[in-house]
Amino acid sequence: MALHLEIEAIQKVYPSESPEGRVEVFHRIDLSVDPGQFVSIVGPSGCGKTTLLRIVAGLEARTSGRILLDGRESEERDRRIGMVFQDYALFPWRTAVRNIEIGLEIQGMPQQKRRSLAMKYVRVFGLEGFADKYPKELSGGMKQRVAIARTLVANPEVVLMDEPFGSLDSQTRNRLQDFLLRIWRERKDTILFVTHNVDEAVYLSDRIAVLSPRPAAVCGIFDVALERPRDRTGPEANRIRKEILELLHRPHTSPVTF
Amino acid sequence: MNWKRLAPPLAVLVLWQAGSTAGLIPGFKLPSPLQVLGGLADLALRGMPPGHRLHVHVLYSLERVLWGYGLAVLVAVPLGILMGWSRRVRDWIEPLVEILRPIPPLAWIPIAILWFGIGIRSAAFIIFLGAFFPVLLNTVSGVRSIDPLLIEAAQMLNAGRRFIFLKVLLPGSVPSILTGMRIGIGIGWMSLVAAEFTGVRQGYGLGYMIMTARDIQRPDEILAGMLVIGLIGLGIDGGLRLAERRLVRWR
Numbered sequence: 001m002a003l004h005l006e007i008e009a010i011q012k013v014y015p016s017e018s019p020e021g022r023v024e025v026f027h028r029i030d031l032s033v034d035p036g037q038f039v040s041i042v043g044p045s046g047c048g049k050t051t052l053l054r055i056v057a058g059l060e061a062r063t064s065g066r067i068l069l070d071g072r073e074s075e076e077r078d079r080r081i082g083m084v085f086q087d088y089a090l091f092p093w094r095t096a097v098r099n100i101e102i103g104l105e106i107q108g109m110p111q112q113k114r115r116s117l118a119m120k121y122v123r124v125f126g127l128e129g130f131a132d133k134y135p136k137e138l139s140g141g142m143k144q145r146v147a148i149a150r151t152l153v154a155n156p157e158v159v160l161m162d163e164p165f166g167s168l169d170s171q172t173r174n175r176l177q178d179f180l181l182r183i184w185r186e187r188k189d190t191i192l193f194v195t196h197n198v199d200e201a202v203y204l205s206d207r208i209a210v211l212s213p214r215p216a217a218v219c220g221i222f223d224v225a226l227e228r229p230r231d232r233t234g235p236e237a238n239r240i241r242k243e244i245l246e247l248l249h250r251p252h253t254s255p256v257t258f
Numbered sequence: 259m260n261w262k263r264l265a266p267p268l269a270v271l272v273l274w275q276a277g278s279t280a281g282l283i284p285g286f287k288l289p290s291p292l293q294v295l296g297g298l299a300d301l302a303l304r305g306m307p308p309g310h311r312l313h314v315h316v317l318y319s320l321e322r323v324l325w326g327y328g329l330a331v332l333v334a335v336p337l338g339i340l341m342g343w344s345r346r347v348r349d350w351i352e353p354l355v356e357i358l359r360p361i362p363p364l365a366w367i368p369i370a371i372l373w374f375g376i377g378i379r380s381a382a383f384i385i386f387l388g389a390f391f392p393v394l395l396n397t398v399s400g401v402r403s404i405d406p407l408l409i410e411a412a413q414m415l416n417a418g419r420r421f422i423f424l425k426v427l428l429p430g431s432v433p434s435i436l437t438g439m440r441i442g443i444g445i446g447w448m449s450l451v452a453a454e455f456t457g458v459r460q461g462y463g464l465g466y467m468i469m470t471a472r473d474i475q476r477p478d479e480i481l482a483g484m485l486v487i488g489l490i491g492l493g494i495d496g497g498l499r500l501a502e503r504r505l506v507r508w509r
């Protein structure tokens with residue numbers, strides 16, 4: 001099921017009338033995500049994390065470079081990629097369960113079948129009793145769970161997540177992190193996860209790519225070979241966290257190439 | 259019921275009635291409230307012209323509005339969604355709208371009569387014009403105010419253009435569409451009465467009824483007719499508000 005995702009020499013320039021107004025978000029990004037691997041991207045605010053995800057998603061054009069899925073480049077947006085947006089992006093006129101089932105509706109699944117599948121996700125995601133509530137009636141954590149369920153129920157093979165827990169309090173955030181890991185363990189999707197929270201990246205990921213400020217480049221790659229469930233404050237976790245933080249705070253000269 | 263809000267109009271009514279009873283207000287210009295009520299009873303029971311009773315006038319007027327307004331909504335909503343969605347369609351239609359929109363619906367009456375003759379079709383046409391632009395413009399702005407992130411979210415779930423049109427743009431602009439529909443029916447209803455002033459063939463319609471009452475010097479019935487027009491407008495508006503509340507519970 002899971003796919004290999006290869007981000008190859010991606011360059012992104014926002015053009016502008018004046019040459020000085022031209023924004024080079026990144027000059028060259030290379031990153032490989034193995035099938036079923038959980039890879040996080042951390043980097044300073046404004047370095048282009050969202051832009052990179054949107055390019056992989058096919059929502060944004062790249063200036064040059066290639067996105068490969070299992071070694072093949074696709075012309076249009078690849079239908080096997082799903083995305084969880086930072087601001088939930090729930091349809092406000094649909095109840096929780098109808099938000100969750102919309103991907104199945106798009107796939108043409110008959111009403112009864114998709115509703116029962118969506119209700120299964122409602123239970124797995126601990127949203128019982130909230131299935132018929134509108135997004136405005138849900139808490140931030142619930143909305144985020146609906147957004148994740150909506151993406152996963154459509155069964156993508158690569159899941160992109162843009163700071164999904166960024167706006168949650170730390171308790172809810174920790175709970176949802178464990179929750180995501182549990183679901184991922186069962187599904188074994190390929191996940192590319194953006195965060196600016198180093199702790200979160202170390203707790204969740206198999207591998208962490210650190211981006212430098214603009215024009216961004218991958219300035220460090222860390223493999224986190226820790227057993228799950230992980231100890232958030234274990235010595236190895238602390239060591240990796242320290243290294244990443246040092247890298248993020250170091251003034252950058254030239255990007256490291258791998 | 260908020261009694262404080264009811265007090266001022268009641269006070270005016272009492273003063274008005276007192277002025278009329280005391281002979282300070284000439285009855286042939288402004289009949290007293292009680293006389294207006296009597297006029298209303300006459301309209302309902304005897305009719306103006308005699309035999310043409312109020313409820314039939316109301317039904318004829320409503321039929322004209324329904325036609326004009328219904329057509330306006332049927333054309334303006336899909337067109338508005340298209341315009342909100344596609345830059346190209348908008349660039350084509352918008353200049354036309356900008357030219358036609360400032361022309362008051364009533365200014366179309368002479369040409370409408372020339373095109374459609376006197377009767378329901380020209381009245382419906384005037385109402386169509388009155389309702390069309392508010393519905394259109396509100397629909398366009400409704401579509402354009404939809405968060406582009408929602409369209410991208412649908413795209414990420416592999417939605418095609420048709421799905422996005424029907425299941426994202428349409429429901430997302432329902433609140434604006436309903437607002438436009440409420441403004442539209444208001445203008446449509448106002449235009450109707452004026453359209454009926456200038457002529458109807460069947461001898462029915464609230465505007466026609468009022469003009470007939472004027473012809474035979476019945477100010478009480480004129481005012482009663484105006485009252486009925488206002489109340490029906492109020493009722494329509496209230497009904498649409500109710501629909502709005504039910505349909506956009508998610509807001």
Ligand SMILES: Nc1ncnc2c1ncn2[C@@H]1O[C@H](COP(=O)(O)OP(=O)(O)OP(=O)(O)O)[C@@H](O)[C@H]1O
Nearest residue numbers: 014023025044045046047048049050051052196214
């Ligand atoms: N349409 C655009 N035109 C010009 N510049 C843009 C455009 N969109 C984004 N940028 C620039 O690209 C850079 C990267 O933006 P992006 O949103 O990808 O950063 P980010 O790493 O996700 O930031 P954050 O952590 O705050 O979410 C920013 O400096 C932004 O100003």
Ligand SMILES: [Mg+2]
Nearest residue numbers: 049050051162
């Ligand atoms: Mg971002």
